[in-house]
Amino acid sequence: MPPGRLTSLIGLIVVVWVSIVFGLFIVFRVIFEITLSWQSAFGPIIVGVSRAVLGTAVGLGWLLLWWKLANVYLWKKLRRPE
Amino acid sequence: MFCTGFMATFLTTPLFARMSKKLGIAGIDVHKIEKPRVPEMCGLAVTLSVIFSAVIAAMVFHAEARSVLALVLCISIAAAIGVADDLGPLSSRLKPVLTTIAAVPIIMLGAYSPYMAIPFLGTTRLTIVYPVLVVAAIPVLANAINMMNPFNGAMSGTCSILSLAMIIYLLLLGRSYEAILPSALLGSLLAFHRYNKYPAKVFSGNAGDLSVGAAIGALTIMGRIEVPMLVAMIPHIANAFYLLSSVGGLRERREMLFRPTRLLDDGRLDATEDSKAPITLSRLILAEGPLRENEIVYSMIVMTVVSSLLGLVTLFIMGR
Secondary structure: OOOOOOHHHHHHHHHHHHHHHHHHHHHHHHHHHOOOOOOOOOHHHHHHHHHHHHHHHHHHHHHHHHHHHHHHHHHHHHOOOO | OHHHHHHHHHHHHHHHHHHHHHHOOEEEOOOOOOOOEEEOOOOHHHHHHHHHHHHHHHHHOOOOHHHHHHHHHHHHHHHHHHHHHHHOOOOOOHHHHHHHHHHHHHHHOOOOOOEEEEOOOEEEEOOOHHHHHHHHHHHHHHHHHHHOOOOOOHHHHHHHHHHHHHHHHHHHOOOHHHHHHHHHHHHHHHHHHHHHOOOOOOOOHHHHHHHHHHHHHHHHHHHOOHHHHHHHOHHHHHHHHHHHHHHOOOOOHHHOOOOOEEEOOOOOEEEOOOOOOOOOHHHHHHOOOOEOHHHHHHHHHHHHHHHHHHHHHHHHHOOO
């Protein structure tokens, strides 16, 4: 097997890992720290719902990113010269 | 325990191969030009060796009886589902549902800790959520391992790396005692790899794949190394995710009309260019050009080594 053939696939794994670590940082250090600056009876509910929605958005973002990456990689490499 | 697992599998795999041949339980090796028939379900040798080693560990090393019993029941249930699938194929939707049963012993026996370490958050108490995660994790991991095994030695090779990674993580965490059972799994898988590697003399079958996947899941939960192991399993999880998303849900290999790879006249494999064919890790590996089957498996093993190293980095990020 030619050396370096696996480089881009290993790169893909590293990108997926970075996205997991960065995503977890966003979820637990940014989204989970969200608070309201005003006092309201609905405050805890608004904060809870916002955290859940934003956390889910990060999760869906992960899946979309991985899906796009694999598709772009596959079709770029498959259209190789004969 | 490594030696017990190794020797038990090394000695029993040929017996399983002979028995499968006698009973006519054989699969066709579709990635070879001559299409040889190979004895199936021989992965049960790994299952039984791990069970045997776990019992020895309980007797000799006084390994926690609750954990040993949970592991034994978990992999036995997964193996039974695999046997049912090997003998009379289960529907693509029923198999993952049934594999959730393998998680029940872990929950019922309380062989888990609801304190989960998460990067950037620290240790969190997930009393209600954790059992739900266990029920989800076992079928996901068992079926992800099963989906990664269309090639000779792919399961035994990549899962050996995962077992080794598990042992290293536990040793670094100072929990050498908990590395006893993963050592038995590593020994069994390395012995099985000798027979399963290219050109395969035996196939593990769904019975072997599901039980090894369930064993990795159960040992990850019991060892409390969820996040690093999740990272180590990126190639397996990504393969399952790409496959399921590209075919639009749960489908068995036999139900797929378009194949991700094709066999060339010179015995090498190439990625198909059909847009309807599922995206799999092997198709991504072959996208750059044709390779021999053993080179594809080598690529999968290298990718698992890289993800296991990233799991190690994650462990350090978590500060444990």
